[in-house]
Amino acid sequence: MARQEAPGRPPGPRGHWLTGNTRAYEADRIGFLRRCHQEYGDVFSYDEQTVFVIDPDLTHEVLTRTGQSFVTELAPFDMRRDLDEAAAQAASWMSARRAVWPGLNRSAAAASDRRTVEILDAVVTDGAGREADVLTTMRAFTAQAIAEYCFGADADGVPALLHEVIHATKPFTESSYEFPAWLPVPRHRHFFRAYRRLTDALTGIVRRRRAANGRDPGDDLLGALLDADPGMPDGTVASTLHSILMGGHGVPAAGLTSVVWELARRPRLVGELRAEANGPAGGGPEPATAPLSAARLPLAEAVVRETLRLYPPAWLMTRTARTAAGLGDWSLGPGDDVLLNAYLIHRDPRWWRRPDDFDPARWLSGRPAPGAAYLPFGAGPRVCLGSALALRQLTLATARLAQRFAIESPNASSVTLEFMGRLAPAGLRARFTPIRQ
Numbered sequence: 026m027a028r029q030e031a032p033g034r035p036p037g038p039r040g041h042w043l044t045g046n047t048r049a050y051e052a053d054r055i056g057f058l059r060r061c062h063q064e065y066g067d068v069f070s071y072d073e074q075t076v077f078v079i080d081p082d083l084t085h086e087v088l089t090r091t092g093q094s095f096v097t098e099l100a101p102f103d104m105r106r107d108l109d110e111a112a113a114q115a116a117s118w119m120s121a122r123r124a125v126w127p128g129l130n131r132s133a134a135a136a137s138d139r140r141t142v143e144i145l146d147a148v149v150t151d152g153a154g155r156e157a158d159v160l161t162t163m164r165a166f167t168a169q170a171i172a173e174y175c176f177g178a179d180a181d182g183v184p185a186l187l188h189e190v191i192h193a194t195k196p197f198t199e200s201s202y203e204f205p206a207w208l209p210v211p212r213h214r215h216f217f218r219a220y221r222r223l224t225d226a227l228t229g230i231v232r233r234r235r236a237a238n239g240r241d242p243g244d245d246l247l248g249a250l251l252d253a254d255p256g257m258p259d260g261t262v263a264s265t266l267h268s269i270l271m272g273g274h275g276v277p278a279a280g281l282t283s284v285v286w287e288l289a290r291r292p293r294l295v296g297e298l299r300a301e302a303n304g305p306a307g308g309g310p311e312p313a314t315a316p317l318s319a320a321r322l323p324l325a326e327a328v329v330r331e332t333l334r335l336y337p338p339a340w341l342m343t344r345t346a347r348t349a350a351g352l353g354d355w356s357l358g359p360g361d362d363v364l365l366n367a368y369l370i371h372r373d374p375r376w377w378r379r380p381d382d383f384d385p386a387r388w389l390s391g392r393p394a395p396g397a398a399y400l401p402f403g404a405g406p407r408v409c410l411g412s413a414l415a416l417r418q419l420t421l422a423t424a425r426l427a428q429r430f431a432i433e434s435p436n437a438s439s440v441t442l443e444f445m446g447r448l449a450p451a452g453l454r455a456r457f458t459p460i461r462q
């Protein structure tokens with residue numbers, strides 16, 4: 026039965042008198058949201074304070090108004106929901122974001138192509154011939170790649186600290202229940218300890234770089250940031266790179282795991298990708314050794330775009346209304362949460378032809394859907410800072426995996442998607458065996 030809403034509130038399921046919709050949502054997150062979408066339409070209430078949006082244009086509107094009517098910076102476990110504090114943090118992040126952007130744009134990202142392939146080769150070859158958890162393997166790759174992108178030769182030890190933070194974050198991403206930060210439960214202590222260790226390590230790297238290099242900041246992202254804003258305090262430099270390490274690690278690893286899931290079930294596609302990588306468009310005349318160029322791998326890029334459509338790792342984005350705000354025909358109060366669902370928009374037959382089919386070819390002949398209906402990297406002022414780098418890294422990794430390895434998975438046909446913090450096939454295992462060229 027639909028909840029009786031205050032005027033202007035979207036309708037939605039009433040749920041259990043005590044627990045609301047939490048149990049139904051936890052039992053089958055995407056099934057519950059699909060049912061609500063069918064019953065109530067593109068905008069529906071989940072509880073008194075939470076609204077889901079599955080309309081592309083409204084989603085873009087909310088993302089574009091981030092920083093004005095909406096905030097995104099609520100600190101983890103902040104039960105006080107201090108919206109002014111969140112807005113102040115957003116302002117300081119936005120100025121750091123502007124400073125770091127030139128180091129992440131398309132041409133800066135292109136300079137890392139060769140090292141990306143070397144790191145992938147090393148990580149996958151290290152476990153070659155042994156069956157392993159794919160997400161763990163891909164995290165080892167993305168952690169090393171983003172750590173070196175940020176800190177070059179000073180990246181030692183950073184991937185291990187990143188793994189620790191991801192591990193400490195896991196209990197929170199697996200549950201919709203939150204406890205206040207001051208509660209001394211072990212998982213909070215574990216999380217804050219891991220977080221502090223990473224922050225301290227990064228601050229140390231920044232200080233040493235400044236002390237050692239004087240006027241030459243280095244040719245990695247840290248160097249670009251010190252160059253762009255020499256007066257930025259060490260703590261701000263470290264926290265900016267902290268955000269980039271966190272964004273550039275778990276999410277792309279989830280995306281690559283989904284790529285492997287598709288490749289493991291599509292030997293013909295792997296053959297086509299291998300031909301592209303081995304041909305003149307990919308590596309040139311010496312396929313095994315010549316550098317791959319992400320710019321010349323259209324099929325690999327189409328596979329990545331299609332994978333991010335069907336399995337967007339950031340399948341849910343959250344915004345909080347800072348003030349009373351309109352949302353299409355509806356109205357929100359300050360503190361209301363808006364959840365934007367890229368997964369359901371990407372599979373909506375109103376925007377996509379055969380939306381549940383994996384069909385990379387749809388990306389090879391123009392734009393396959395209205396622009397607003399594709400948002401794996403978000404949109405607006407807080408659009409993914411690493412989208413250019415991510416697209417290159419995933420394209421190269423897809424081409425290289427097909428070019429150099431046979432991929433076998435014992436459970437690709439039985440695993441299912443896990444709608445937790447980051448969307449990925451749960452427990453996918455695979456063996457990568459080097460192939461003779």
Ligand code: HEM
Nearest residue numbers: 268269272273277280339342401402403407409410411415
């Ligand atoms: C397949 C790979 C990736 C996907 C699908 C992805 C997706 C996203 C999405 C959807 C957002 C916006 C979230 C929101 O609006 O709430 C975001 C933000 C962000 N991403 Fe990515 N991302 C990827 C890779 C990367 C990489 C490689 C980096 C690092 C270079 C990165 C750094 C960031 C940062 C720092 C933000 C926060 C931006 C801000 O709030 O201003 N991401 N990402």
